Amino acid sequence: MLMQEMASVPFQPTTHCGPPGICDYLWLIPVLPIVAAGVTALFKKATRKGSATLAIGSLSISLLLSLIAFGHVVAGWAHGVAVREVVNFTWLQFGLANVDLGWVLDPLSAVMLVMVSFVGLLIFIYSIGYMERDENFTRFFCFLSLFAGAMLGVVIANSLLLLFMGWELVGLTSYLLIGFWYQRPAAAAAAKKAFITTRVGDVFFLLGIVWLFAQTGTLLFYNHGAGSIEPLALARLLTQPAAWGLTAAGAIGLLIFAGAAGKSGQFPLHVWLPDAMEGPTPVSALIHAATMVAAGVYLIARVYPLMAAGGLTGGTTTALTVVTWVGAFTAVFAALIAVAQNDIKRILAYSTVSQLGYMMAGLGMGGVAVGMFHLITHAFFKALLFMGAGSVIHGCHDEQDVRRMGGLKADMPLTFITYSIGMLALCGFPLLFSGFWSKDGILEAARHWSVARAPFYMLVFGALLTAFYMTRQVAYVFFDHWRGGKPAHESPAVMTVPLAILAFFAIALGAIGTPAWPWFRAFLDGHAAGFGWNGFREPGLMALMGASTVVVFLGLGLGWRLYGGDAPAPEEPDVLEGAVPLVWGWLRDRLYVDELYGVTVIAFYHGWARVSDWLDRRIWGGLVAGVAWTFGLWAQLNRFLDTNVVDGSFDKGCDELGVGGGLLARVQSGRVQTYLRLLALAVVVLAAILIWSSRA
């Protein structure tokens, strides 16, 4: 690729942490929010102010430390040094094997740290306003802090085991927060579904971890040359064959991708993400838009050397090919479904799934920088969109159906402006918005992909659909007239200020990713980057930019044409529905993936559950009852023995003693002559004995 050829020689890496530098204190970044969560959990009485202060305070300190770390890495980059500082320590020792944990500070983790803590902090502040009427305010902030700490732990982890621990903790807090309003059955079911679906992916992930540990003897990523994704270990992995023509590296990569697919909602494990919208909107913004779902993408970026091992320069590996295809398919699949949804948050949820597909495809085709840039920009504008949606819901008195909204452009101007900025960034409106540059990076990589051209066309079609459904949504919500119940009102400043900040970044972040100044890519890949217009001279780039612009405007125009005029009343069918009712039905019913699961997997488990229940109740229960019955029988026997044999014999014995005593007592007749007779008899006997013995 021309861009890479243009780059200068890669920087010299440094791996030493110290003298005491920021990387020694990196562990504080995740630990502080977790401690805040722990302290909040210990309070018996709920204190709103206290819990919010703890959460926001701890995350602010984490943000500060993240900025210092980022600054340190940028300073290193500015001096031509590729910073990768690790701190490793041994956690367990069994026999000759060690289990090591540690954290790493390099450009990848630095940008993620800043993004997660910054967006997280904004959402925390936003939550103060959004959850102000909720009675479980304290519990909410406790869980939010826990999540923030866990996510930051995933980001800085240098060990696949530590990453997995943070991964699971993130999954747990996601479950807790989706099911935050647990009294609602829909919320509880959605939380369960999220946990179980991601669990399916996590099983494969764990298999991959174990296999990697078995093959390389370590789970650390970087360990001064001895890490599991460093060249020495990779060379060994490439020599091990696995099944179906894969090497061990490829197979492990696919297993790890399975975990990432679960967490990032790739097809077919995407079914939990739309249902996760049952949680409060700040949760949707933070977890299911910006950070947790991005963890899967981040994981692939982290183990990219493993995924890319064995690939020819310019070519690709099996693992990356699979990642690309799954990502591209998911992008189109989810975008199609988003067209026919009517819940404001569900549209955004499917949009998130679609954009995650873009990120995966970008990773697979273009490398770490391409995918990560879209992740960063997406985090900002998707969080913005979700928070805007939350503001809309809040202002419309908890109404979530877009068909019952409308005309909010006038009632909620701040929300309208920020939401529009986010929407245009998502659509990839040319030049001004960050989404354009990040998406273009992916399309650029797709255009040059050596394996096939189909993903490129799929992603372009996805961009068209994205513009179309977002226009539909914005038209329904903000334009035409109000179709709902009570009139809407603007949200308080504590909610709109974060929106404004995010909107600013949705525009500004584009600046670091343009071909004129490809700072982000250079930073991540460890090159120098200069500002110059040469980047635009790459063959085909201008054509591509023009083509994507056309696609965006086509989508916007089509959407405006169909929905920009009078929006239909809530009871009437949608415009498209009238046109192609069958296809609309399929899309509205989410292409029946959930129903498929229900018929196959869930029915299978229901059957097994019934069998197990029967087994448990009839067989094991019968056994237990049988044993109890035997014991009862035994007890009866013992009672019989005790009453009749023991007691009986004892009583009989005593009676006999009495009788014997009575008999013997007759000797005491009270008559003198009897006594005399006995005396005389005794004397006779004695005398006889004496005489007899003296005869001898």
Added chain:
Amino acid sequence: MNFVFYVLAALTVVGSLAAVLLKNTVHCALALTVAFAGLALLFLDLDAQFAGFAQILVYIGAVAILVVFAILLTKGSETPKDGVFSKTWLAGLFVAAAVFAVLGWAVLQTAPMLSKGATVPTVTVQDIGIALIGRYVLPLEIVAVLLTAALIGAVIVAMHDKEGAK
């Protein structure tokens, strides 16, 4: 074994038999007296003159009279309606027979060893008197106390109660 011994022995045995077999209690007492007399004569035959006369004086003169008095004071002269012998008289007879068997057997077993006893011990009354005061003074005094106690005791026991217990 001379003729006198047999006569006296027969007298004693008959008298004692009569003493335990007769129905009338007074007749028993009188038969007892006869038995005492026979025994006294046997003592005399054994050259124990003092013992013989003491026997006559004490037993016939005091004990027998005492027995008669007791019989008369307890309406013993009336014949009881149930019979004079106990319901289980056979057991008593058996025991007595056993005792006699043992005693007889003992005597007969050792009969060859018994001495003929030709020499007669010469004991005069003076000797007895000196012995009583000399060697046997302690038993004498004790027997005196015993007799006094017995006398007082018998009187108290047999005395009529005056107004309730005494």
Added chain:
Amino acid sequence: MTPLAGFLLVAALVFSIGLAGALTRRNAILVLIGIELMLNAANLNLIAFWRYGPHPEALTGMMFAIFSIAVAAAEAAVGLGLVISIHRHAHTTDLDQMNRMKG
């Protein structure tokens, strides 16, 4: 049979007769009569042995018999006094009816 054996047999016979009387007669006084006979038989034994036995001490047998007579007399007095007292309380001298010490 030596004379001594004859006397001893007579004494044994009188003793047994006295014992039989004491064990079988109902009247309490008859029991006492039997007891007197037994004592007398014992006395006869003593005197017979004094006469026919060895004589390390010439007086012992005689003294023994004399003291026995004295004690027997005392005992007869007390015993008969007791019988009279019992008769006063139970209005009978029938021994078969005196079983208040029955066990």
